[in-house]
Amino acid sequence: MDLVKHIEASQIRTDLPEFNSGDTVSVHYTIKEGEKERIQVFQGTVIQRRNTGMDETFTVRKMSSGVGVERIFPLNSPFIDKIVVDRKGKVRRARIFYLRDRTGKKARIKEKR
């Protein structure tokens, strides 16, 4: 038995939905403030997924009052309460970094049907 895989298997999240770059997602992230816990929602476009297994992360980009904000989440983090896929996007590449240079109408992504 592969003991490394066995240790990882107990940590890897299987309850999250499938999503890819180009999709619009809402990440419900648990935030600890002292003793209190609350859930913050970060909604934006997934611009990349990188690494595999335990170390997999994804980057979500959103425009917040005219400023681009990017946040990197570890996919298997126990602090992710849930991920909601709001919209499936149709993109031609796995890393859509060109979105960073675009605003307004040009930054639209076609919906996958």
Next chain:
Amino acid sequence: MLGFIGKKVGMTSVFTESGKLEACTVVEALPNVITQIKTVDTDGYNAVQIAAFDKKEKSATKAELGHFAKAKTAPKRMVAEIRDFDKEVNLGDSLGIDIFVEGEFVDVAGTSKGKGFQGVVKRHGFSGVGESTHGQHNRLRAPGSLGAGSTPSRVFKGTRMAGRTGGTKVKMQNLRVLKIDAENNVLVISGAIPGHKGSYIMIEK
């Protein structure tokens, strides 16, 4: 001191309580067997010999077979002696990973990966001569001066130079036990431990 023989399986990472992803090493920790007990009366000092990881009977010498037969166990690959063992044990006892507690700190000793003949930059952390341009030639990773000239007109013993690197005993201190899987005899220890995958290591506490 308590000691335990384990086998490095590989590295991965685990999430800690605070949500941080922490690098860790997975160690296979099959039960160890007490194969000899040394006392002041018989040997002049107190120590316990532990052994782990079975080997084939045909690859053991007759001397080994006789030694392990005294503890009524199969021949083992790894044998180690620990002085002043902190636990009351008898010959032939099995030592499980229940001697460890999650969250406690341990030291891990092993043989580091052999790196062959290496220069002083890799071997001793020298910074090299500095520049690759401005008239420098073939000197980027050179050691520089070995010492003064006419006095003492020799190189002092122990001067750090290039040579065989790695493959020596290294002990990493204060590594945290992150997880214990008693069912599968697996220990998860924070950070890196010396040696390549499959190498035997000594966990001390």
